[in-house]
Amino acid sequence: MPQNEYIERFQKQHGRRLDYEERKRKRLARESHKQSADAQNLRGLRAKMYQQKRHKEKIAMKKAIKAHEERDVKGSGAGDKDDGQPLPQYLMDRSDQTRAKALSSAIKNKRAEKAAKFQVPLPKVKGISEEEMFKVVKTGKKTSKKAWKRMITKPTFVGPDFTRRPVKYERFIRPMGLRYKKANVTHPELGVTVQLPIISVKKNPQSPMYTQLGVLTKGTIVEVNVSELGLVTAGGKVVWGRWAQVTNNPENDGCLNAVLLV
Amino acid sequence: MATLVPPPSKRQKLTASNLAKHQQDVPTAPPADLGEVRIQFVDRSTGTPQGDSVLVPLSQATTRNLALLVNSIEGRDEAHERIPYRFFVAVGEGGGADGDNDTDEIGLADGDDLYGRLAAASKGGKLPGTEEVIRVRTAPQAVFKVQVVSRCSAAVSGHGQPILAAQFSPASAARLATGSGDNTARVWDCDTGTPLHTLKGHTSWVLAVSWSPDGTLLATGSNDATVRLWDPVKGQLEGAALQGHTKWITSLAWEPFHAQQPGRPRLASSSKDATVRVWDAVAKRIDFALTGHKGSVSCVKWGGIGLLYTASHDKTVKVWSARNGTLVHTLSSHAHWVNHLALSTDAVLRTAFYDHTGVVPDGLEERRVKARRRFEAAAASSEGVPVERLVSASDDTTMFLWGPFGASAGKNVTKPQARLMGHQKAINYVAFSPDGLHIASAGFDNHVKLWQGSSGKFVATLRGHVGPVYQACFSADSRLLVSASKDTTLKVWEVRTGQMKGDLPGHKDEVYAVDWSADGKGVGSGGRDKQVRIWKG
Numbered sequence: 001m002p003q004n005e006y007i008e009r010f011q012k013q014h015g016r017r018l019d020y021e022e023r024k025r026k027r028l029a030r031e032s033h034k035q036s037a038d039a040q041n042l043r044g045l046r047a048k049m050y051q052q053k054r055h056k057e058k059i060a061m062k063k064a065i066k067a068h069e070e071r072d073v074k075g076s077g078a079g080d081k082d083d084g085q086p087l088p089q090y091l092m093d094r095s096d097q098t099r100a101k102a103l104s105s106a107i108k109n110k111r112a113e114k115a116a117k118f119q120v121p122l123p124k125v126k127g128i129s130e131e132e133m134f135k136v137v138k139t140g141k142k143t144s145k146k147a148w149k150r151m152i153t154k155p156t157f158v159g160p161d162f163t164r165r166p167v168k169y170e171r172f173i174r175p176m177g178l179r180y181k182k183a184n185v186t187h188p189e190l191g192v193t194v195q196l197p198i199i200s201v202k203k204n205p206q207s208p209m210y211t212q213l214g215v216l217t218k219g220t221i222v223e224v225n226v227s228e229l230g231l232v233t234a235g236g237k238v239v240w241g242r243w244a245q246v247t248n249n250p251e252n253d254g255c256l257n258a259v260l261l262v
Numbered sequence: 263m264a265t266l267v268p269p270p271s272k273r274q275k276l277t278a279s280n281l282a283k284h285q286q287d288v289p290t291a292p293p294a295d296l297g298e299v300r301i302q303f304v305d306r307s308t309g310t311p312q313g314d315s316v317l318v319p320l321s322q323a324t325t326r327n328l329a330l331l332v333n334s335i336e337g338r339d340e341a342h343e344r345i346p347y348r349f350f351v352a353v354g355e356g357g358g359a360d361g362d363n364d365t366d367e368i369g370l371a372d373g374d375d376l377y378g379r380l381a382a383a384s385k386g387g388k389l390p391g392t393e394e395v396i397r398v399r400t401a402p403q404a405v406f407k408v409q410v411v412s413r414c415s416a417a418v419s420g421h422g423q424p425i426l427a428a429q430f431s432p433a434s435a436a437r438l439a440t441g442s443g444d445n446t447a448r449v450w451d452c453d454t455g456t457p458l459h460t461l462k463g464h465t466s467w468v469l470a471v472s473w474s475p476d477g478t479l480l481a482t483g484s485n486d487a488t489v490r491l492w493d494p495v496k497g498q499l500e501g502a503a504l505q506g507h508t509k510w511i512t513s514l515a516w517e518p519f520h521a522q523q524p525g526r527p528r529l530a531s532s533s534k535d536a537t538v539r540v541w542d543a544v545a546k547r548i549d550f551a552l553t554g555h556k557g558s559v560s561c562v563k564w565g566g567i568g569l570l571y572t573a574s575h576d577k578t579v580k581v582w583s584a585r586n587g588t589l590v591h592t593l594s595s596h597a598h599w600v601n602h603l604a605l606s607t608d609a610v611l612r613t614a615f616y617d618h619t620g621v622v623p624d625g626l627e628e629r630r631v632k633a634r635r636r637f638e639a640a641a642a643s644s645e646g647v648p649v650e651r652l653v654s655a656s657d658d659t660t661m662f663l664w665g666p667f668g669a670s671a672g673k674n675v676t677k678p679q680a681r682l683m684g685h686q687k688a689i690n691y692v693a694f695s696p697d698g699l700h701i702a703s704a705g706f707d708n709h710v711k712l713w714q715g716s717s718g719k720f721v722a723t724l725r726g727h728v729g730p731v732y733q734a735c736f737s738a739d740s741r742l743l744v745s746a747s748k749d750t751t752l753k754v755w756e757v758r759t760g761q762m763k764g765d766l767p768g769h770k771d772e773v774y775a776v777d778w779s780a781d782g783k784g785v786g787s788g789g790r791d792k793q794v795r796i797w798k799g
Contacts, residue, residue: 013789085790086443088426088600088774089512090732092534093558108732214434238728 004176010203108236112254120245121188121259125205125219125262133206133215137173149173155180155250157198157214157222172213183256186242196224198256199241215255220246224258296320296377299396303332306350306716307698309644312336315395323376325349332400344364348699348758350399351379356750367777368401371758377424401699404739406618408782409799410658410754410763415784416455420448425788427470428662428775430555432613433477433622435779437494438786440794441468447482449494452796458496463490470513474527475614476629479543481529483511483752489531491543501546508652509534515564517584520634524626532559538572540587550587554580561603563649566611566637567668572602579654581667581675591676592665597658602691606651606665606715609696609738610640613780618738633780640698645669651715653701655689661703663718680718684711684780691733695740700757702730702743710745712760722760732774738782746776752787752797766797 014200018021035054042050137149151173158179164170186193202221204210227240244258270278318328333344370379372382376398423443430452431437438450447468466485473480480492482593484491484791487510488503510533517528526547528549532538534667538559539554558578564570569590569739570582574756579593579600607610614633615623623629641648649666655663665675687707694701694715701713710724710731729749736743742763743755745747752766752773771790778785785797 034422086424086467088732090560092469223676257464 001164001166004179008025018095060217096111096234100170103213120219120221122219122245122247125217128206130219133210152178152213153173153251154178155256157181157201159200159214159215168248178251180250180256183224183244183258185221185258185260186247187260188262194229196226199223202243216246216250218246219248221261222246222258224260282609294550295673299376299380300325300394301328302395302397303335304397304399306401308642312400312695316377320377320380325370325374328370328376328398328431328461333733335384345405346403347404348401350401352377352397352399364736369758378426384494397571401697404618404697404741406739406782408479408737409741410742410779411766411785411797411799412754412764414766414768414793414795416795417797418450418455418456418457418794420460420787420794421794422773423467423654424771424790424792425428425794426467426774427788428777428788428794429471429473430777430779430784430786431473431477432475432616432780435781435783437477438779438796439471439480439482439494440471440504440775440786440788441471441482441484442792443467444486447471447480447492448794449480449497450616450794450796452779452784455796459492459494461490461497461499463503464488466510467587469494470511470514472516472529472530473612474516474543475519475612475633475634476527477616479527481514481531481543482512484530485510487511487535488532489514489529489541491529491546504539504541504546504548505535506535506539506548506551507531509536509558512559513561515562515570517564517635518566518611518637520630520637521568521584522628530562530564532562536574536576538570538582539582540560540570552580552587552589554589557599560573560599560601562621563603563605563608563652564611565605565652565667566607566641567648567650569650569667571603571605571652573603573654575599575785576633577656577676579603579662579664588632591656593662593676593678595662595678595681596654596656596658596660598688600654600656601689602655604653604655604694604701606694606698607640607735609636609695609780610636616780618781640696641668643669649677649737651694653692653694653718655692656702657688657707659683659685659687659689659707661689661692661701663701663716678689682720683711683713684720684723685709687730690730693734693736695736695743695757696738700736700742702734702736702745702757704734704745706730708747708749710743710755711732712743712757723764724755724760724766725764727751727774731778732772735776735778735785737778738780742778743777744776744785746773746787746789748772749793750789751775751784754775768795769793 035067038050060256116219133154134150135153136147137151138144138147155178156174158174182195182197185196201211201214202223202224205219206217221243225240225245226242243261245261246258248257250256264330284603298317298319300315301318303312305312320740328349329347338344352367358701382796385587421442423445425440425442428437428439430533436451438452439447441447445464448457449459449790451458462618464486466482468482468484480494481489483489487507488505489511490503491500493500512532512534515738516529527543529541529543532539536555536559540549542549555574555576557574559572559574561573568584570584573579580589581591615629623632628750638648641650643649644735647668647750649668651665653661662678663680664678667675685705685707687705688707689703689705690705698713702717703711708727710720714721725749727749729747730746731745734743734745741757743757744752746752749771750771754764756763773787776787
């Protein structure tokens with residue numbers, strides 16, 4: 001079991017509080033009251049931050065409503081499909097041509113063109129010094145003398161089956177708060193972005209040691225799980241791992257954006 | 263932590279595999295002193311008994327010997343006249359005593375014997391005595407055998423857009439017609455793997471191609487709402503486009519050869535505009551239009567007994583008279599779009615007078631007689647009149663088996679004979695085997711399923727595809743099935759065992775259309791990667 005899932009484990013073993021559902025429902029019911037109270041009473045920076053958050057929420061809400069309205073419109077399809085890819089008659093009235101399929105065929109077209117096989121979007125990155133990457137841990141009686149313990153100050157990916165070594169022997173600490181499991185992966189040509197689970201870190205351009213530690217910095221190549229996109233190889237096997245390159249500075253942004261390598 | 267058992271050594275593995283091989287090879291010959299059983303052979307398609315019941319020593323009752331016996335009962339004594347047979351024995355209560363089509367039955371494999379089947383059927387090991395008559399249903403198999411296709415003999419580029427439809431000429435495996443998204447249809451020479459003709463004229467995607475049963479005309483239906491007729495030999499347009507539909511054409515069906523007025527073949531086209539139009543292919547005029555559906559007509563089939571069957575997105579299947587276009591029946595049991603139809607006589611209607619012998623009669627009248635004879639043999643029934651069964655595939659994930667049409671008027675054909683349930687997503691395609699014994703259905707749930715053609719009972723699920731299966735096609739001898747899928751592969755299946763016989767990767771994108779030639783010599787497929795592939799054995 002991954003170390004950080006102790007709450008989930010507890011819930012599986014013992015269940016939740018008996019009044020969990022009711023408390024949740026009540027909290028939800030009170031939410032609008034809390035929101036209006038906050039909107040009226042917050043002052044200063046907190047008010048600003050609150051308004052910013054509400055603004056974003058309202059945009060999301062309006063988008064969702066618009067999407068629902070579009071879905072309810074009847075009789076789309078037929079006419080506007082003419083300019084798309086040709087389809088056999090048994091697929092013409094079906095609107096479940098998913099984005100994943102568009103992705104898949106674009107990837108295949110690209111492969112057919114045999115262009116830029118070994119190119120990556122970010123060929124060069126700025127170097128990061130060891131001083132910046134590692135913080136020397138000096139707490140405790142013994143470690144303060146030796147000072148060989150390091151804490152990684154950058155975001156990392158830690159596999160689900162990782163277990164910590166005994167504290168005495170643990171040389172590198174990868175802080176829990178800086179761990180990432182998912183990346184927002186963009187397809188470069190189609191401009192669609194999907195959130196996909198990371199499988200592994202393939203290469204960190206800074207140093208092979210960082211690759212081993214799973215450090216995620218700008219330019220890192222990660223393997224992401226694309227199984228939900230439904231890609232298939234020429235042999236009919238399902239593709240599930242595909243490489244992507246990190247395009248942002250995750251330590252600054254708090255999210256991991258990547259671009260798919262095709 | 264529990265101790266891990268080390269993996270078996272090479273010697274252990276060898277001995278295990280040798281043992282397994284040895285055990286497999288043990289012949290299961292029945293003991294010699296089994297006595298006799300009384301067998302009554304019954305024709306499986308019509309239900310008529312063949313000869314009187316015969317006493318057969320059980321130790322001798324292998325499939326091969328039974329086939330010899332049936333052949334001699336049928337009067338085919340010479341070795342070159344004999345036909346291979348498949349045998350079916352009823353299982354469950356009543357043993358083999360009752361012989362109606364609704365009991366469960368098991369087929370005997372080619373190397374099987376009756377003793378093994380009976381022993382398996384009667385759990386206590388008690389075999390029927392000589393007093394009890396065992397009804398063994400017989401089904402003649404094709405006298406020719408189609409080879410499993412295993413390799414891609416040609417991958418021909420030419421189309422500039424995805425290929426949406428493909429059909430072999432009924433005359434031979436040498437000609438394949440494909441319709442594509444680049445507004446053309448093409449005729450290919452499959453022997454050399456070269457393009458023969460490009461049929462230009464449509465102004466939008468070609469969605470349906472259909473050879474006339476005598477192979478002299480090719481019809482194409484397009485997204486531009488027209489049907490065009492072509493001369494497949496010269497590659498030229500025959501007359502003007504057939505205009506009348508207001509939306510795209512979904513499928514085409516030719517009038518069966520034996521039912522045509524001489525020199526006046528007709529063609530039915532179904533369209534998204536909810537109508538079916540029947541065209542005179544010579545005069546290039548509308549004979550009549552079948553208007554009655556309320557939604558897109560997804561499929562049209564022209565039966566050999568003067569009926570037209572149409573399936574529609576308005577959840578109904580309608581049966582029309584082909585003579586004057588009046589509505590005969592409305593079959594409404596489906597709960598969602600009806601996507602596809604298959605007739606038990608599809609294969610003979612498509613090939614008319616072309617059969618496995620390759621002998622084509624000279625005169626028109628001889629051809630008509632031969633086409634009629636072939637149809638009547640395929641549509642034979644116990645009542646002596648030709649009947650057809652229809653199966654309809656739908657988005658409600660089920661199929662209905664309808665009919666038999668053409669039988670005496672007392673039978674109510676608007677009630678389905680059976681509902682074929684088992685698919686988990688919409689069923690896109692359904693096909694009857696040429697001998698009418700099996701139904702194959704291809705669904706968006708990645709499976710192909712096999713069903714009994716007579717009763718609609720479930721037979722097997724063919725698992726293997728990892729994407730929706732778009733089409734499936736039986737070989738001419740009904741022993742094999744090929745399926746085309748979104749996962750870019752074709753797969754060949756053995757119908758008898760339900761096992762995969764071959765995997766045909768090669769297409770670079772989804773495969774939209776597949777067809778097995780009428781003489782079984784090749785499979786043609788086309789899809790989104792714009793290449794036509796010809797597969798051979």
